[in-house]
Amino acid sequence: MNLKVSKTAVDETDYLETSMSVVASAIADPSRVSILCALMDGRAWTATELSTVANIAASTTSAHLAKLLNSRLVTCLSQGRHRYYRLAGSDIAALLETLMVVSMHSGKTLETKTPSHLRVARTCYDHMAGEVAVGIYNFMFKEGWFSPDGNLLSPTGTLQFQNMGVLIDPNSRRKSSCACLDWSERRFHLGGGAGAALMLFFEQKGWITKIAGYREVVITEKGKVAFLRLFQLTVN
Structure with a gap:
């Protein structure tokens, strides 16, 4: 008996695997882990505050936050001249x-x-x-x-x-x-x-x-x- 798998099912599997690898890659860095753990308190933090917590330069923090944003692990809220970051959800x-x-x-x-x-x-x-x-x-x-x-x-x-x-x-x-x-x-x-x-x-x-x-x-x-x-x- 031949079992046929639809192209849609294969595409969905590929998409899920790719999405999982993106999330795993985003977390796979000690500095980004420090940022994520800081955000576990539920508050919104500025990039400057997060750079202090992670003990990294501001420019490096910006790059890490961009990756976390692209992976939808964090969200960003702009208020006046400031940008605040928080976890994307519970x-x-x-x-x-x-x-x-x-x-x-x-x-x-x-x-x-x-x-x-x-x-x-x-x-x-x-x-x-x-x-x-x-x-x-x-x-x-x-x-x-x-x-x-x-x-x-x-x-x-x-x-x-x-x-x-x-x-x-x-x-x-x-x-x-x-x-x-x-x-x-x-x-x-x-x-x-x-x-x-x-x-x-x-x-x-x-x-x-x-x-x-x-x-x-x-x-x-x-x-x-x-x-x-x-x-x-x-x-x-």
């Missing part, structure tokens, strides 16, 4: 977080040098990552807050979010929830629309504070009390 943040996990498993195993405050809580683009976020996700999962595939809040989860007062954008095209692999914990934290809404809610309630210019998140005393009450999670 899916790019999830990709970077997953790459961090894979990288930690490759080669010689080393003792992690991740600062303890970043391991406890940090931003992963527009949602929270680290020990606290993983603990919250584990509680939600055990309590049945998600659909079987994890891409939606279950009726129980929806009710719990409503009871807390967490508002999720109903018109968003992104998944309402997803399991995002945490690179320092090697377990899942909550991403998607629910993850973003939850971190915003925590910040508005004064349960967390974000350190400007960094990925660090500080859990306040009010937050420690709330997390124990809502998620049976003790934060030291």
Whole structure:
């Protein structure tokens, strides 16, 4: 029996493979990785700020940013005389977080040098990552807050979010929830629309504070009390 593969299918496969190689090539540079990791805090950065973070010349930074823009990993916003760069979306943040996990498993195993405050809580683009976020996700999962595939809040989860007062954008095209692999914990934290809404809610309630210019998140005393009450999670 002869199996015929349509030219369209072949073209689509070639396009996908080419696109994947473009993305891989864009990431395959330590300076560009430094830039992308800086943008994981969800803010928009200027090229000058990114050159400082990556410890490279301004002209070199411009070339790296051009490649990241062409690969659609970052976007650029012009405001007055300034241009600001940020990650192209939460899916790019999830990709970077997953790459961090894979990288930690490759080669010689080393003792992690991740600062303890970043391991406890940090931003992963527009949602929270680290020990606290993983603990919250584990509680939600055990309590049945998600659909079987994890891409939606279950009726129980929806009710719990409503009871807390967490508002999720109903018109968003992104998944309402997803399991995002945490690179320092090697377990899942909550991403998607629910993850973003939850971190915003925590910040508005004064349960967390974000350190400007960094990925660090500080859990306040009010937050420690709330997390124990809502998620049976003790934060030291």
